[in-house]
Amino acid sequence: MSLTTRDKIIETRAVTKRFGGRKSLFKPATSVSAVNGVSLDIKRGETFSIVGESGCGKSTLARLLVRLLTPSDGAVLYDGNDISALSEQEMRHLRKDLQFIFQDPFSSLNPRMSVGALIEEPMKVHTTLSRAERRQKVAELLNRVGLRPAFANRYPHEFSGGQRQRIGIARALASGPKVIVGDEPVSALDVSVQAQVINLLEDLKSEFDLTLILIAHDLAVIRHMSDRVAVMYLGEIVELAPNDALFDKPLHPYTQALMRAIPIASPHGRSMKAALSGDVPSPLDPPSGCRFHPRCPHATDLCSQEKPAPATIAGDRTVACHHWEKIADADQSPVQEPPRSPNAEKRFALFRTRSQQQEPTTATRP
């Protein structure tokens, strides 16, 4: 591989993870491909999001990227080197660069260790800092994630979910990583706290030159943060596109369905049509051809027979669908808010001027 700083920090080559499948006397071995032949390139310094409904394999993919799971097939490359074949010992050194933030802040911190010890630990493993220097850095990190340095002496159970997630973030930062993978880092938090933690992650990303990989099912979070988004369905990536392009004009029928599931703040804009029918098929027995075809409104015979290869569009976009061009022609753009009636427009204008004149708009009313 080249010696120059590579543009791609993490790459996966047809990575597959199968679970289960011990065969017994009476049953043949059954296994689930949680992730099936996923190839991605993650660029240095970007925020890359992976989205999909629960059970689509996004958390498994996240763990594969940092070798918390070993791929059954394919390869994961970090800085051009295959890490899927490294031994646990060799991998330990690389963990300095690759850190992970967990979904559930209540089970991801060792209850028997103080916050200070938790944050200090990665430094003990990966750096040669002295005790005093480590303590100093713990205090700085706590400060940086918005917690009081005095909290170092307390135990995780004394904190709220949002605070614990900040502790988790401080711990992830402690070794000086290059990549942070967040497995639904805010989905277990209150909505009001989610925004704070997301903004914190964004600030830290630019401050520490991180590459951020986020797993999420909340499209609002993704739209707010990401540079590029990969949409997963049943262990495969169906569409990968820059953030704005994906949200403005989703190409894959599954992405379109996802977009239609975003609530629209206008009653006129809501369509009564259900976005998708049926459930996600069992990954034990995935559908033939395109895995989405049983639920796809555009499916044809071709879809059930042949798996669509990812087509590259406009250089930085891929979509795995036989009919994406046809679908794109038929107007399937996400529902726009219809124009307001003149009367409504007048009322909005009135409201705006009133609210500018007197600050508390509702409190003045009797």
Place this chain on the structure above:
Amino acid sequence: MSAVTTAADPAEETIRLESRAWKKLKANKSALFGFIIVAFFIGIAVAAPVLPIADPLATDWGAVRKAPSAAHWLGTDEIGRDILSRMIWGAQASLMAGVVSVLIAVLIGVPFGLLSGYFGGWTDQAISRVTDALLATPFLILAIALAAFLGPSLTNAMIAIGLSAMPIFVRLTRGQVLSVKTEDYVEGARAIGLSHVAIMSRYILPNVFAPVLVQATLTVATAIIAEASLSFLGLGQQAPAPSWGSMLNVAKNFMTQAPWMAWWPGAAIFLVVLGFNLLGDGLRDALDPRES
């Protein structure tokens, strides 16, 4: 934020956790009672050589099987030895047997349970099958068989009891490890790049330790009774040295003529076992940092 304060000493943290546990233990009346009983018996066992009591081995043919009196507070036994003195010296043997055999059981059982639960696979299969086999044998039968095999002495009795109690700790630890292993923080420890040894010692062991400690205090009680049983059969403490079990063993022959010979060791065993049980229950609650 004003001056950035540095984190406290880990030693200080430990003291903080311990003092919190101690406070909780003190607030728990029954645990405190258990602690006082255990402390009392340990106290007299340790102080036995300096207490102004009669020689536990000195016989007095003029005072055979005398009921409790001013001269012999707890009476005398069948060859005129002072029962109070023998009770106090016997506390040494009985408590030693309880504590040492449990230590043996914990020191062997916990590491095996940890390995078995943490690594799974063949390690687990091998350790679990041996444990199952040992658990299939009744505790006392196994202890008697081992003690008979090792030869009669207090040390061998302790080893026999320890080995017999060991599989309980293997199984308990393994089960606890299996549940703790699935916690996110263990995966988090791997994500940081810790070695297996570090994960086991810093993440898993502290989180499985509370139930092990409770089981240990409860097993101390069982072990004291087992030592009494072994001594009763002549496999434990050897005559003429006293232990509560061997005293009971002799007393059974004089139940009608000198019932006090059986009362005192019986009551002492009862009290110590009660004390360890109460203390164990209290420790379980006190050692959990999550409960306030």
